[in-house]
Amino acid sequence: MKSAIITITLAAICAVATTASAQTYEEKLAAGAEKTDQNHLNVPFVKPKNPKTVYTLPGNWPVFENRAPIDRSPRDKPSKVLVMGSGDPNPNPYRYGPALAVIVNGYPYFIDAGEGWWRAVGKSVTSQGALDLATIMAPRNLKYMFLTHLHEDHTVGLPSFISNPYKFSSTTGAADKKVYGPEGVDEMIAHINTGWRLDRNEMFQGSIMAAADGSTAVGVPIWPQVDVKGRKIFEDDNVMVEAFPTEHGFLKHTIAYRFTTKPDGRILVFGGDGHYSEGLVNAAKGADVLFVEGITRKNIKFASWGGDTVEEKVKTIGAYHMFPSDMKKLQHDSGVKEIVMIHVQNYNSPENFDRLSVLKEMQDEGVTNILQAQDGDLY
């Protein structure tokens, strides 16, 4: 009975696939299609019937993801930023949680460990040919993580960051991890070490008999050394990193990181979540690129949180996130040359959803040189 059902289902899918369109998914993208109603197997997506659950919010429908990862990095600068995860807490199947990497001299420095961190590395490796990412992301190189804040959507990938490279490092060796972040990061990492102790012990005492090197992680709290003027918190031969305080809801300590790359002097800033603040302006002063969140103001009435009225939502959500008016002020006051949005919160009705509408809102507000990232992009 079961096999009969499978046969019928497959036959139905094949029938749809062959009659759906003369153009392939790739051809449609190359032709500049605004969006596609098919996935890469030319099978039509199943459009959710109920747009009111967390799984079926318009922003989570894969039908709105219309392009492959691209390389937007300057050709004459060897230092790059890889966007591995551009998502937010929503369960968008096409965007991993916030995860970025600065790559200098073939070595990666990670910013935030969102959901799906290890898979985001894997996807990125197959997305960009300009860099030898398979070599750059060797387990022995996965060592430094900088957390903007300790919200779940920016940290839930930490157990993967700590354990997975170790599991795959029997021939090449793994690095012991160092995780910089706000107050509490040491406690968080200690709990992860404890929580996965059985797994780790099995790896170096059990059948694999791996060496214990590379299996540990320490959290390095960088507070209270951080104030709005910024402090240098890390330096090696490749990068110098400064930390600045940001403002993001009721969290006490949230951080923007300003990387200066030594070989080519790029200034790359990671704002994490949050609204306009003096610390963020200082972090982004004259920077080449700022990677930061953005949220709709026009369609805030469709937000599922923040209160019952538009006024309440604007007040509550504005205490956490970056409206277009904030972004404009931030660009004006910091003089940052380019802004790349990740963690875009794009609320709308299902009928009027436009994947790029937050970007357009930002541009309508007067923000210039702003882009919206997708997983696997290079900047």
Ligand SMILES: [Zn+2]
């Ligand atoms: Zn977030």
Ligand SMILES: [Zn+2]
């Ligand atoms: Zn957050």
